[in-house]
Amino acid sequence: MTxxxxxxxxxxxxxxxxxxLLTDLYQLTMAACYTGEGLEQRQASFELFVRKLPEGFGYxxxxxxxxxxxxxxxxxxxxxQIGALQATGIFAHVSxxxxxxxxxGRFSGDVWAVPEGTAVFANQPFxxxxxxxxxxxxxETYLLNTLNYQTLIAxxxxxxxxxxxxxxxxLEFGTRRAFSPQASLWAARAALAAGFDATxxxxxxxxxxxxxxxxxxxxxxxxxxxxxxxxxxAFEAFHRYFPGAPLLIDTYDTIAAAERLxxxxxxxxxxxxxxxxxxxxxxxxxxRVRSLLPGVSIVASGDIDEQxxxxxxxxxxxxxxxxxxxxxxxxxxxxxxxxxxxxxGIPVMKESSGKMTYPGRxxxxxxxxxxxxxxxxxxxxxxxxxxxxxxLQLFMQAGERMQAPETLTTIRQRTANSVKSLPAETRLLDxxxxxxxxxxxxxxxxxxxxxKKPILVNG
Numbered sequence: 001m002t003x004x005x006x007x008x009x010x011x012x013x014x015x016x017x018x019x020x021l022l023t024d025l026y027q028l029t030m031a032a033c034y035t036g037e038g039l040e041q042r043q044a045s046f047e048l049f050v051r052k053l054p055e056g057f058g059y060x061x062x063x064x065x066x067x068x069x070x071x072x073x074x075x076x077x078x079x080x081q082i083g084a085l086q087a088t089g090i091f092a093h094v095s096x097x098x099x100x101x102x103x104x105g106r107f108s109g110d111v112w113a114v115p116e117g118t119a120v121f122a123n124q125p126f127x128x129x130x131x132x133x134x135x136x137x138x139x140e141t142y143l144l145n146t147l148n149y150q151t152l153i154a155x156x157x158x159x160x161x162x163x164x165x166x167x168x169x170x171l172e173f174g175t176r177r178a179f180s181p182q183a184s185l186w187a188a189r190a191a192l193a194a195g196f197d198a199t200x201x202x203x204x205x206x207x208x209x210x211x212x213x214x215x216x217x218x219x220x221x222x223x224x225x226x227x228x229x230x231x232x233x234a235f236e237a238f239h240r241y242f243p244g245a246p247l248l249i250d251t252y253d254t255i256a257a258a259e260r261l262x263x264x265x266x267x268x269x270x271x272x273x274x275x276x277x278x279x280x281x282x283x284x285x286x287x288r289v290r291s292l293l294p295g296v297s298i299v300a301s302g303d304i305d306e307q308x309x310x311x312x313x314x315x316x317x318x319x320x321x322x323x324x325x326x327x328x329x330x331x332x333x334x335x336x337x338x339x340x341x342x343x344x345g346i347p348v349m350k351e352s353s354g355k356m357t358y359p360g361r362x363x364x365x366x367x368x369x370x371x372x373x374x375x376x377x378x379x380x381x382x383x384x385x386x387x388x389x390x391x392l393q394l395f396m397q398a399g400e401r402m403q404a405p406e407t408l409t410t411i412r413q414r415t416a417n418s419v420k421s422l423p424a425e426t427r428l429l430d431x432x433x434x435x436x437x438x439x440x441x442x443x444x445x446x447x448x449x450x451x452k453k454p455i456l457v458n459g
Contacts, residue, residue, distance in 0.1 A: 014182065020077050021084075023141040028085070031134040032094040040101060040134040045342040045361050047125035048147060054332040058432025059119045059422060061158045061415055062126040063190045064150030066116065066405060068143050069396060072109075075139065077102040107135055111396035112381075114364070116193060116406065117154070117414030118391060119422055121434045124364050124378060126151075128392065133343065140338045149183060152334040153190035158419050159306040160324060161195030162427055163313070169321030171213055172199040173301060174329030187329040193411040196324075208408060215276045215299065215323075221251040232260055239270065246274035246299055254285050255292075262292040276323065278302045283315040290318035299323055305331075306429055349450050358443060359450040364391040365440075373421050379440030386440055 014022070034040040053060060082102055085091060091098070109131020120126045127147060129136045160170060172191040178184035188204035198213035199205050205212035216238060224234035235247050249257040254277065264270035274297035277285050282300050289298055300312065301323035308327075312319055339357045340348055347359035358378065365377040365387030377386040394402050425433040439447075 016074055017078070018081075019071055019142060020075055020138075021081055022145075023138060025090070027138050027141055029090070031137050032091060032098045034133050034137070035098040035101060036095045040097075040132060042133045042344045043130065044133040044136045044340060044344075045128060045130045046136050046140065046338050047341050047362065048127040048129075048143060048336055048338045049125045050122055050334060050336050051355065052122050052335075053434065054152075054334060056332070056429065056432070057155060057159075058426040058428060058434050059121060059155070059419075060126075060151055060334060061154040061194055061418065062114050062118050062120050062147070062151055063116050063154035063193060063411075064147040064186070065113050065127070065395065067146045067150070067186065068113075068127070069111065069401060071142050071146070072107040072111065072139060072396065072399070073401070075107040075135075076105065079103065101134060105135065106399060107131065107139065108399040109135055109396070110394065110398065112392045113395050114391045115393060115411075115414060117411040117418055119373075119418040120364070120391075121376065121437060123358070124376065124437070125362055125392065128341075128361060128381075130361070144336055144338055146186065148334045148336045150186050150190040151336070152331070153187045153329060154194035154415065155334070156306065156328050156331065157191040157194035157196050158415050159427075159429065160309055160322070160328070161416070162419050163306045163310045163429070164322060165313075168309075168319070169198075169297075169299070170196040171299070171321060171323045172196050172201070172328065173214075173323045173325035175199075175201045175204075175325075177326040178329040183329070189408075191324075191328060193408050194415045195412055200323075210408070215246040215274075216248050218248060218251045218278075221248060225251075231257060235261070236270075244271045244273045246276050246297070247272065248276045248278060249289075250277055250279050250285075254280060255288055258289045258292045265293065265296070272296050274299055274321070276301060282312060282319065283317045286312075286318040287316070297321060301325070303327060310429060347446055347450050349447065351451065358439075358447055360443065360446050362443065365389070366391055368421070371421055372423060373426075373435050376435055376437040377440055378437055378443060380442050380446065383440060383442055 082099055109129055111129055113127040114120060129139065164170060172188050174187050175184040178187050184201055185204045188199040188201040189208060192199060192210065200212060200214040202212045220238065221231060221234045224237050225231045228237060231252055238245065261272060265272050275289060276299040278301045286298050297320040298318055299321040300319045303326060304322050304324045305327035309322055339350060341359055342348060342361055349359035350357040361381040363379055363381045365379055365385055366389045367374045367387040379386045396402060419427065426435055
């Protein structure tokens with residue numbers, strides 16, 4: 001809840017009503033400047049893209065559009081929030097019209113985007129906002145926040161699914177390592193949408209209509225073993241309340257625990273669905289546990305990522321499921337940017353060294369050979385199709401949704417199909433080769449024309 005100036009709110013709580021203030025100050029100061037100069041209602045187009053892929057990534061899986069659209073639908077400023085901004089003193093010299101447009105304004109623009117679960121590459125816009133300049137500017141921070149983070153998680157999850165194969169279970173265990181409670185919900189959603197089977201995050205699972213999944217922690221084993229006599233007593237106690245649930249068997253001696261469980265399972269005294277290994281040599285331990293408990297699923301956890309899954313599989317580890325946490329929800333950032341490409345029909349471009357952008361509203365045209373992606377072409381939005389599939393679709397028009405929200409199942413299947421459609425060299429974990437992208441003749445000509453257009457400097 002937003003507090004009046006002069007009072008502290010150490011809780012730093014967040015609700016949907018606060019989202020309009022969840023922005024960088026310069027978004028507001030720029031919007032105020034636009035208003036003072038009479039530019040605030042000029043039609044602007046901004047595109048969100050990455051200049052380069054994270055190191056070692058051959059592709060990205062676009063994710064976070066659902067939350068972006070929900071944010072834009074609710075975008076508004078309350079009189080309470082406006083009062084809080086005014087009381088900072090920062091805006092003492094802005095025009096009264098600025099406060100009027102904040103008070104009455106709603107997002108009234110169009111949103112073009114690639115559907116969630118689509119593979120994209122560097123310099124390809126996976127979202128475009130076309131709206132009055134002040135609106136398109138103010139929404140930048142939130143859009144980057146949700147799309148950058150969820151795209152990172154979805155891409156990591158898709159890579160893990162690709163390496164693990166369709167039969168392995170992938171479980172999202174990252175809540176305690178995510179960068180915030182909100183991030184943990186987004187991470188769980190993005191992982192599920194990109195191919196994971198379940199999440200341990202109870203709130204995320206229930207909100208998404210999924211069933212949460214998990215095992216137990218070493219604390220339970222140690223606490224019950226200390227108070228009830230042994231590790232076996234801890235296992236039996238847990239199974240009294242959760243019959244057949246997976247057991248964590250590496251608190252003390254992994255192999256000894258597996259041997260004792262094998263006796264109980266073999267004698268019919270215990271039904272056991274699975275065991276989890278969280279430490280040690282997972283290759284050696286999993287093989288030994290498999291020999292002792294041949295019909296029991298083995299879950300591996302502990303600093304698992306796509307490279308570790310690949311290593312374990314190559315080494316012949318006997319693992320049926322992977323619990324992935326820290327390395328899924330943290331790691332190399334997706335450094336998406338949000339850049340103005342057109343204002344009042346005038347194409348614009350950034351020309352800074354190493355940060356040049358292409359002008360004009362654009363579309364990604366994708367070509368295939370059979371079911372495999374052959375190449376992409378980046379062209380202007382109004383060009384005739386330059387490939388078999390234009391990727392950006394209209395999701396919001398004049399502030400209203402144009403498509404119904406998609407289910408996780410639909411997005412998960414699109415992610416799987418997107419990854420399968422990529423060339424083998426693009427899916428490599430080491431030295432991947434992104435799909436080639438051409439620039440259309442019209443976009444190339446517009447870039448040259450915009451680049452050569454003189455900029456008048458007074459004085």
